[in-house]
Amino acid sequence: MKRQYDHRAVEPRWQAYWEQQHTFRVTEDLSKTKYYCLEMFPYPSGRIHMGHVRNYAIGDVVARYKRMRGFNVLHPMGWDAFGLPAENAAIEHGVHPGLWTDENIRYMRGQLRQMGLSYDWSREVTTSEPEYYRWNQWIFLKMYERGLAYRKRSAVNWCPSCETVLANEQVEEGHCWRCDSVVIQKELDQWFFKITDYAEELLKGLDGLTGWPERVLAMQRNWIGKSEGVEVDFPLAEPLGDLKAIRVFTTRQDTIFGATFMSLAPESPLLEGLIQNRPQAAVVREFVTRVSRQDKAVRTAADREKEGVFTGAYAINPFTKLRIPIWVANFVLYEYGTGAIMAVPAHDQRDFEFARRYGIPIRLVIQNPTGSLVEERLDAAYEEQKSAGALVNSGQFSGLSVPKAKEQIAEFVEAQGLGQRTVMYRLRDWGVSRQRYWGTPIPIIYCDACGLVPVPEGDLPVRLPKDVPFTGRGASPLAQVREFVSVRCPTCASPAKRETDTMDTFVDSSWYFLRYCSPKADQLPIEPAAAGYWMAVDQYIGGIEHAVLHLLYARFFTKALRDLGLTTADEPFRSLLTQGMVCKETYRCPTHGWLFPDDMVWSDKDGWHCAQCQSQAEKGRVEKMSKSKKNIVDPEHLIVTLGADTARLFSLFAAPPDKDLEWSDSGVEGCSRFLNRVWRLMIDLQPLLRQGAHTTSSEDVSSSGGTSRSQELRRLTHRTTKKVTTDIEREFQFNTAIAALMEFVNGLYKFVAERGPDDQPAETQALREAAQTLILLLGPFAPHLAEELWEMLGQKPSIANVPWPQYDPALVASERLTIPIQVNGKLRSKIEVPADSSEEQVITLARQDAKLSEWLQGKSPRRVIYVEKKLVNFVV
RNA sequence: GCGAGAGUGGCGGAACUGGCAGACGCGCGAGACUUAGGAUCUCGUGGGAAACCGUGGGGGUUCAAGUCCCUCCUCUCGCACCA
Numbered sequence: 001m002k003r004q005y006d007h008r009a010v011e012p013r014w015q016a017y018w019e020q021q022h023t024f025r026v027t028e029d030l031s032k033t034k035y036y037c038l039e040m041f042p043y044p045s046g047r048i049h050m051g052h053v054r055n056y057a058i059g060d061v062v063a064r065y066k067r068m069r070g071f072n073v074l075h076p077m078g079w080d081a082f083g084l085p086a087e088n089a090a091i092e093h094g095v096h097p098g099l100w101t102d103e104n105i106r107y108m109r110g111q112l113r114q115m116g117l118s119y120d121w122s123r124e125v126t127t128s129e130p131e132y133y134r135w136n137q138w139i140f141l142k143m144y145e146r147g148l149a150y151r152k153r154s155a156v157n158w159c160p161s162c163e164t165v166l167a168n169e170q171v172e173e174g175h176c177w178r179c180d181s182v183v184i185q186k187e188l189d190q191w192f193f194k195i196t197d198y199a200e201e202l203l204k205g206l207d208g209l210t211g212w213p214e215r216v217l218a219m220q221r222n223w224i225g226k227s228e229g230v231e232v233d234f235p236l237a238e239p240l241g242d243l244k245a246i247r248v249f250t251t252r253q254d255t256i257f258g259a260t261f262m263s264l265a266p267e268s269p270l271l272e273g274l275i276q277n278r279p280q281a282a283v284v285r286e287f288v289t290r291v292s293r294q295d296k297a298v299r300t301a302a303d304r305e306k307e308g309v310f311t312g313a314y315a316i317n318p319f320t321k322l323r324i325p326i327w328v329a330n331f332v333l334y335e336y337g338t339g340a341i342m343a344v345p346a347h348d349q350r351d352f353e354f355a356r357r358y359g360i361p362i363r364l365v366i367q368n369p370t371g372s373l374v375e376e377r378l379d380a381a382y383e384e385q386k387s388a389g390a391l392v393n394s395g396q397f398s399g400l401s402v403p404k405a406k407e408q409i410a411e412f413v414e415a416q417g418l419g420q421r422t423v424m425y426r427l428r429d430w431g432v433s434r435q436r437y438w439g440t441p442i443p444i445i446y447c448d449a450c451g452l453v454p455v456p457e458g459d460l461p462v463r464l465p466k467d468v469p470f471t472g473r474g475a476s477p478l479a480q481v482r483e484f485v486s487v488r489c490p491t492c493a494s495p496a497k498r499e500t501d502t503m504d505t506f507v508d509s510s511w512y513f514l515r516y517c518s519p520k521a522d523q524l525p526i527e528p529a530a531a532g533y534w535m536a537v538d539q540y541i542g543g544i545e546h547a548v549l550h551l552l553y554a555r556f557f558t559k560a561l562r563d564l565g566l567t568t569a570d571e572p573f574r575s576l577l578t579q580g581m582v583c584k585e586t587y588r589c590p591t592h593g594w595l596f597p598d599d600m601v602w603s604d605k606d607g608w609h610c611a612q613c614q615s616q617a618e619k620g621r622v623e624k625m626s627k628s629k630k631n632i633v634d635p636e637h638l639i640v641t642l643g644a645d646t647a648r649l650f651s652l653f654a655a656p657p658d659k660d661l662e663w664s665d666s667g668v669e670g671c672s673r674f675l676n677r678v679w680r681l682m683i684d685l686q687p688l689l690r691q692g693a694h695t696t697s698s699e700d701v702s703s704s705g706g707t708s709r710s711q712e713l714r715r716l717t718h719r720t721t722k723k724v725t726t727d728i729e730r731e732f733q734f735n736t737a738i739a740a741l742m743e744f745v746n747g748l749y750k751f752v753a754e755r756g757p758d759d760q761p762a763e764t765q766a767l768r769e770a771a772q773t774l775i776l777l778l779g780p781f782a783p784h785l786a787e788e789l790w791e792m793l794g795q796k797p798s799i800a801n802v803p804w805p806q807y808d809p810a811l812v813a814s815e816r817l818t819i820p821i822q823v824n825g826k827l828r829s830k831i832e833v834p835a836d837s838s839e840e841q842v843i844t845l846a847r848q849d850a851k852l853s854e855w856l857q858g859k860s861p862r863r864v865i866y867v868e869k870k871l872v873n874f875v876v
Numbered sequence: 877g878c879g880a881g882a883g884u885g886g887c888g889g890a891a892c893u894g895g896c897a898g899a900c901g902c903g904c905g906a907g908a909c910u911u912a913g914g915a916u917c918u919c920g921u922g923g924g925a926a927a928c929c930g931u932g933g934g935g936g937u938u939c940a941a942g943u944c945c946c947u948c949c950u951c952u953c954g955c956a957c958c959a
Contacts, residue, residue: 004915215880215954222879222955229959250959263959304957331957341959349877350957426958547954653901654888660952662888670901673916680916726892736890739900746900749917820896825940827896865939870895875939 005679007643011784014798015113023800024067024118026074028533035071036534037063038513038573040542040550041078041125044104045085048111050582050625050651050663051543053635057648058579058657058732059541060117064780065728067118068804074534075118076516078125079105082133082505084167087438087477090470097438098466101128111636115644116783118800123519127508128438132515134461135525136507137443139557141454142564144444148194151452154431158186162473165435178472184293190433191442191501195556199224199425202555211575213658216547223548225426227251230410232419234262234342237314237323240273246315246326249337249424252347253413254405256319257394258365259342260355262326263308265334266291271311274326278312284328291330306331306354317342318418319395329354337424345381352381366402367392430553432504437468437477439502447489447496456490462498476500509550510557513537513572524566531567540573541657547578577732580660582651584631586620589613594620594630622662633663645782646672652734652781675785678745678778682771682789685752689768690794710766713751714811717770720744721807724777738781744774773805821846822873823855839866846872 018024028034039059042052063075079101086097105126112119125132143149157166159176165188170177195202203224206217229251236244246262264271266288275281287309308329317324331350332341345355345362355362364375366382369389373382382388388402397405413419433442441462443455455462465484468477478484478500489496511525517534518527536558551573558572587595589610600608600617608617625632638647650671655661720740727737748770755763771793779786779799790799814835819842821829829851833842843864846852852874861874 213880218879219954225955225958227958248959252959306957329957331959333958336958343959348959350959424958544953656889659882659889664888664902666902667888674901677916730892735888736900739890742900753917818896822896822940825895825938830896863939865895867895867940871940873895873939 003680003683005676005785007645007784008640010788011114011116011644014784014787015116017787017797018116018118018800019113019121021798022122023798024073024075024120025122026072026120028530029072030533032070032072034074034534035063035066035539036074036513036537037066037539038074038076038516038537038541040540040546041080041509041512042108043080043083043085044101044108046104046107048108048115048635050633050635053115053647054582054651054657054661055541055543055579056112056115056117057651058577058734059539060115060648060783061652061728061734061780062539062541062732063118064783064800065804067800068776068779068802070803073118074123074516075120076123076125076519077112077117077119077121078123078512078516079108079127080505080509080512081105081126081128082439082502082508084170084436084438087436087470088472090437091472094470096466097470098128098464101438111639114636114639115648118783123516125512125515125519127505127512130461130463131522132512133440133508135511135515136440136503137455137460137462138457138525139511139561139564140440140503140507141443141457141460143193143560144454146563148197148560149432150192150194151189152192152429153187154190154192155185156188156190156435157183159183163475164473165476167434188433188435190431191444191503192429192431193556195430195553196425196427198556198559199226199427200423201559202427202552205555205559205571209571209574209576212573213576213578216544216551216576216578219547220552223427223552227424227426229253229422229424230413230419231338231422232256232318232342232413234259234315234318234324237316240276243270243273246270246340247338247419248340248342249422250342252344252406253409254391254397254400254402255344255347255365256317256342256409257391257397258344258346258363259317259320259324260322260345260361260363261324261343261351262315263329263332263341263343263351263354264311264326265332265339266328266330267334268328268339270340271328274311274313280310280312283309284311287328304331306350306357308354308358310358318416325360327354327358335428336426346375346378347381347383349381349383352378363393365391365393430504430506430556432507433501434504435476435500436502437464437470439505440507441478442499442501442503444499445487445489445496446499447492447494449494450489450491450496453489453491453496459490476502478502506549506553510553511561513540513554514558514561514567526561526566528566528568531569535567535569536571537573539575539577541577541579543581544578551576577657579657580655581624582661582663583622583624584633584663585622586629586631587617588620589617590615594628596630599630624660625663633665638668642668642672643675643784645675645785649675649738649781653738654735656735657732674742674745675782677749678774678785679789681745681748681752682775682792685767685771686792688764689771709751709754710760710762711815713747713763713766713770715814716744716747717766717773718807718811721773721777721805722812725804725807728780734781741774741777741781744770744777748774775799776802776805817869819846819869820871821849821852822871823852824875825873828852828855835869839868842866843872846874 037059039055063073067073081101086101089095089100090097140149157171159166159181161179161181162176166176166183171183174183176183203226206220229249230253231247231249233245233247275284308327311326311328313326314323315326343351345351346364347366362378364373367373367389385402391398391400391405397409410421441464443462445453445455447453465481469480470477485497485500487496487498514526514531518530521527554572558569561567587600587608589595592610592612595610595617599611601611602608610617623629635647650668653671654667723740724737727733775786775789776799786799787797791797816832817835818830818832820827821831829849831845831849833845843866859876861876863875865873
């Protein structure tokens, strides 16, 4: 047996074993408690990166640990295979997106296998396959039936030169990523999912997600953005036909007496009516056109200057009965509220700036507690609500506090029939139409006679045609395929046209975790019984970048599918772990930009230099690994040179999972060194431990008798077991669990070195227990090495289902304790006492301590503090 | 501006309900074994000559504070004209 651990031989061997033995294949087993461990499935971009390694290493520890704890563990993997990069590859290199994707999947699947991850590969799911996306279509149709999918005109990014729609990420500072033309907004008919129907449930549900990080919950709350207020009608001073009033939404009804003007969104359809036959008409139209031409990102930037124009029309403030001008303002959003606001310059900063700029009156209606606000001399809006004083200039409501006024004015509005209390959400419906090829075709047919006709369920899937022109220009690729577009109407059989938009790829990832429960189901997307057993996901692990969209859509889908009777789960993910980014230091050359490590030469005198121009490389910040910063480390290279176990171990050891991890090549070597240390230790012990390999359980090691050295070793074994177990259970503190394993190994080395030549049976037994425990505890972290050692010690493979070691609490406790002695809170000495010493005994021993008397200098302590088993503190 | 999180040795990071600050690893130093080692093993390693000083700064509570309270500073991330 080689003393150097050969991961190149060992790792593939166990990967093949697990595969052949179907070690990680699971089925529903009602006699066992299930545990569903899931990592976010990857986009098949070509090769795995360190972020994947970290993500999947974390998940694999959880899955393997839970399996050893006796759970029936579902741990699946698949591919988020639709998406823009495949289509870009087609445009740029002429490869078909399907082929490109399949090749990437094949390669990356191999890489994941090399990592030794405990997946049930028989459940693998690929979203770009018709067997999967047909169910996207099926779900879409069910949503359509229930009014949860609908069509609406909506703006998209449009490049006038490429004549194509651009995704948000293809718009770079308002310009097309390919041709640099200015991107404009264009209105198209598009499909939406009515996620807003679930706004309240999505918000309420967050309270129950106790296993989610606070900041993700906060982001989702913020995204849903619930606000309670009132809608109020402001009558027009001169009614225009049917239009007698303009409705606004406000959360600050308490300031309504201060509303000195109104503002409409530039997109408001009311505008045309208001400006007709007025001298202002031309100016308003010009303003609206100018604003609507602006890029959305530019227009909604927070520091954007507030501007607007007067429409010429007036409304009546229903409380003050004053005529107030109606303006159009660039900062008023058409999509939110009613697209019109009452403007209260004294108590809203935006309105304040606007009023100042255009000379509109400012009316103070809330006075601060000190009464120092003067209407004529405000330099900013007074927006304070919590500590605000009281209403002024507000008729019968003057004198009320802000909360009281909100309440009473809302009541008054309703009583007078001016409007009603309303709850508004920031959350918008989810636009799912994409003018792309590589996605799920939307299963809808447009017939001149019958109108919009859903594709009958029996005709699913609507397959993507294979021969499609990829030019990156003009209409969506599918629209150019006549055989795809022209179709017979399912109802009347007359010639009709297919929808050519495909679905947002977030649709695919919104329910894949449900599909894993019954990946081969062909009657329904999900077998309710299977979902009933496995759902919800007990532990979901992935990047923080999905804190809002993916996780919110997945929650929405789960609820919608629940309402279709496919699952009983209300929430998809019981617990969420958002792993930190993998970062690394960066280097820059003043002339050649970012540098790869290979682009630099080392000088002992003054560090790294640019290999091209010899100028000194500046050490940049530690940043997230990225190609552009040239600070990436290729996992494959690492796996080949040092092995998968090392790669896994380092990504778990260098930082707690939820924190950013700073890559360090020497740190990686340290982990490799540790595994080799374990290997050599076991190789050396093997002859001793193999004999009598049949006695394996810890009960065989008698806890009475034995040498004190064997007792010490057993204590270390059981302490380590406790530490590793609690560290995994408590917030997945893998870094400290691994540290404990390292201490364990250090202790074992020491024990072996000090061990005499004579064969003490108790010591051998204790050693055997220690070795076996070490291997099992190491199993979830470095599974290949652990399997190999387990077998080497004469055990039957595999460790995957060997019960997790138990610790004996009696053994964990020491017989002797070291008690620090403090004088006035400062450490002055230490004494060793038997663990069962009483308070009096410890204090007496402490008083006798030689070093202590030096510090007491004859003075008798005023007070003695004793903390059980912890310390003694003399106060003088 | 709002929300979340973080600031501890030369570095990554430990420290459960307040109770020995710096576990473990890296790096560094010394020694051992070696023809040699950048392999391996052992020991040491916060600063300071010492008294002492040390967990972003200042204040407080306490016998005792990285941990609790007040206050300030810095950094990271997310959202950001949502009425």
